[in-house]
Amino acid sequence: MEERVSEKFRSLVESAEKKFARVRDLPYHGRDRCGPYFQKVFKAYMKLWKFQQENRQKLVEAGLRRAEIGEIASRIGQLYYTQYLRTSEIRFLVEACVFYEAILERYYFKGSSQDLGLAYKELRFLARFMVVCLLLNREEMVQKLVERHKSLLDECKRTLQDASFKDWKHVVQEIVRFVKADTELVTVRPLRYCVPYDSHPVLLNVANLKAWRPLKLQDALLTSYHHNEVKFSDITLDTFRMLQCLEWEPSGSFHQIQLTDSSADGVCNRPDGFGINHLKIAEAMDDAMLPPNPRKAILYRPSVTHLIAVIATICEELSPESIMLIYISASGKAERNVTSLPTASGALMNSSQPILRVPHAHDLLSKESSVTTDNHRKYGSESHASVDDKGDSVDSSGTCLWLGSRGNGGVNKLYPADILPFTRRPLFLIIDSDNSCAFKIVHGSERGESAALLLSPSGPTFSGLSSFDPTRNGSLFTFFLTAPIQAFCKLVGLSNSNLEMDVYRKAEGILSSAFSVWEVILSKSDNLEIVWARVLPDPFLRRLIIRFIFCRTVLALYAPCGKNRYLPECQPNLPASVSPTCATSQSTLHRLASCLGVVDQFSFTCSLKGTAQITKAISEIEEVCREKGTVC
Numbered sequence: 001m002e003e004r005v006s007e008k009f010r011s012l013v014e015s016a017e018k019k020f021a022r023v024r025d026l027p028y029h030g031r032d033r034c035g036p037y038f039q040k041v042f043k044a045y046m047k048l049w050k051f052q053q054e055n056r057q058k059l060v061e062a063g064l065r066r067a068e069i070g071e072i073a074s075r076i077g078q079l080y081y082t083q084y085l086r087t088s089e090i091r092f093l094v095e096a097c098v099f100y101e102a103i104l105e106r107y108y109f110k111g112s113s114q115d116l117g118l119a120y121k122e123l124r125f126l127a128r129f130m131v132v133c134l135l136l137n138r139e140e141m142v143q144k145l146v147e148r149h150k151s152l153l154d155e156c157k158r159t160l161q162d163a164s165f166k167d168w169k170h171v172v173q174e175i176v177r178f179v180k181a182d183t184e185l186v187t188v189r190p191l192r193y194c195v196p197y198d199s200h201p202v203l204l205n206v207a208n209l210k211a212w213r214p215l216k217l218q219d220a221l222l223t224s225y226h227h228n229e230v231k232f233s234d235i236t237l238d239t240f241r242m243l244q245c246l247e248w249e250p251s252g253s254f255h256q257i258q259l260t261d262s263s264a265d266g267v268c269n270r271p272d273g274f275g276i277n278h279l280k281i282a283e284a285m286d287d288a289m290l291p292p293n294p295r296k297a298i299l300y301r302p303s304v305t306h307l308i309a310v311i312a313t314i315c316e317e318l319s320p321e322s323i324m325l326i327y328i329s330a331s332g333k334a335e336r337n338v339t340s341l342p343t344a345s346g347a348l349m350n351s352s353q354p355i356l357r358v359p360h361a362h363d364l365l366s367k368e369s370s371v372t373t374d375n376h377r378k379y380g381s382e383s384h385a386s387v388d389d390k391g392d393s394v395d396s397s398g399t400c401l402w403l404g405s406r407g408n409g410g411v412n413k414l415y416p417a418d419i420l421p422f423t424r425r426p427l428f429l430i431i432d433s434d435n436s437c438a439f440k441i442v443h444g445s446e447r448g449e450s451a452a453l454l455l456s457p458s459g460p461t462f463s464g465l466s467s468f469d470p471t472r473n474g475s476l477f478t479f480f481l482t483a484p485i486q487a488f489c490k491l492v493g494l495s496n497s498n499l500e501m502d503v504y505r506k507a508e509g510i511l512s513s514a515f516s517v518w519e520v521i522l523s524k525s526d527n528l529e530i531v532w533a534r535v536l537p538d539p540f541l542r543r544l545i546i547r548f549i550f551c552r553t554v555l556a557l558y559a560p561c562g563k564n565r566y567l568p569e570c571q572p573n574l575p576a577s578v579s580p581t582c583a584t585s586q587s588t589l590h591r592l593a594s595c596l597g598v599v600d601q602f603s604f605t606c607s608l609k610g611t612a613q614i615t616k617a618i619s620e621i622e623e624v625c626r627e628k629g630t631v632c
Contacts, residue, residue, distance in 0.1 A: 002062045012044070017075075023038055023079065052072070070108025080095040088294065090136075104129065104145075123149065123171075126149045127233065130145050130149075130175055130232070134179075135240075137191075146176060146179075149171070149172050174231065178240075193248050197508070207523060207525065213321050216322050218295070218318060218322035219295050219296070221310060221326050222297070222327045229471045238475050238478045239300075239327075239329075241474065243298065245481065247293045294540065304418065311326065312422070325541070326427060331402050332401055401414045423442065428541055428544075430454045430544070431453070432475050437455065437458040452532060452541075480551035481551065488554060510595055511550070515547075549574065552580055555567050590602075
């Protein structure tokens, strides 16, 4: 009898594993074709979990180990995580977190340091759990997982002396470096779109929209590559920030849900014994007032041919009256003497996993990945192909980005012309590179639809800004687009040690009000280009545009930059009413700098009288906004 139960269990495990492999190996980008497969594999694991619960005693007597139960729960967590990657629905990310946390709390991998195969499984599980916690901003849990990871490695070194754990040690170094860079500055608000902090996502009445229909952000492609940048697994610091910037912050009663409500026998309390109360979480995460998150394809160090293939797939499936966002962060300079280092994803790929299928890098995040860099551009000027102090010249044509090392040649060189075929569909293009100026030619060369471009500075904003190292801190331009107040504080030298929370909150309020004013100015402008008018109603794209205006204003007036400065640029041009030289923009920056006590770091061209007058005008606009309830 016990033998038949054991055979049935093994058969269910094998069946579930085969179905899981089919879902895992499908591409994450494009339309969600995996819905039926997801339901089948979910059902298979539900059946497996229920069977092991009903026959737990017999299975244990037949040799079932707790680690095998943990492996099943871990697979379910992976299943939810891969579904998050395909749909960008945060509820799936939360489901994965629940299963992983239950595994941790129940010590399913207890004693793994005595068995090499089991140790690798727990190390993989911990790494995957870290990625999920990073995306959910659970810093305390990340720290707990790092400590467990370190202690497990120490135990393994003592008990498994013949095995090498060098790559897994690098995993710890990667996550520590990532967390340190991400938590350097105080954070009051989430990076995700949050209604209490951001303007309400209502459909703006844009004056210059005329007969054109507004565009909605449906898909985003995020890719980057910089040598030795901050990353964990296949997600870089800059991509991490941009990814969250394009999602809604969970609302409703989600934050009050106790995620670790577990029973004494199983993963969590649920009638079918499979896991968490799926419907309860889903209901708490959903908000009927908010649209779904745009889907995101995350690519890390892709070949140019692969990047183009993914863009083509997404563009082909783009629905009418929708727009695709492409974020590319890469250097315009080829690398020299690059030494390959072990990575978290590499450790996860190369280690063995005896019973269950070996998870590859895409088990952690995706088959591809991303990265970013700090780049700068001269405002209103022509581009300058230049040579840096070390003689690493920009590509001789001055027109490409490098998505990999020099050795692979054209396979890693992305040219503006590579993007042009996709301008037959609406595109919102963000280029963060020291060669971003090369992509200015996209404007005016489109094949059908006008593209909206946000371009980073293409040179050093000022000599001292080299201290803001993109390999340690991420890109300053991307930082401004995703966390503007933190980026501002970083630029002017403010840190947690010299910034009081009350002052920080006041600064957040000033900036939020200023953003609302800029929204009103743009929506009422008769000079707003049609491409900007069409994307302005989309809350995610509108927020990026407003933050770009703020970034450009800050860098234009930052005193240490001097006369020779590179600034962000947009194509087509935004109205002069939001330029760095206008009184509204300068007044906004003056109020913020005064609040933080850094006015002396900026050079204002407006007179104090003019600034006072415009400040009064801004207050009046804010009052009108509050009365109408259109923003804030």
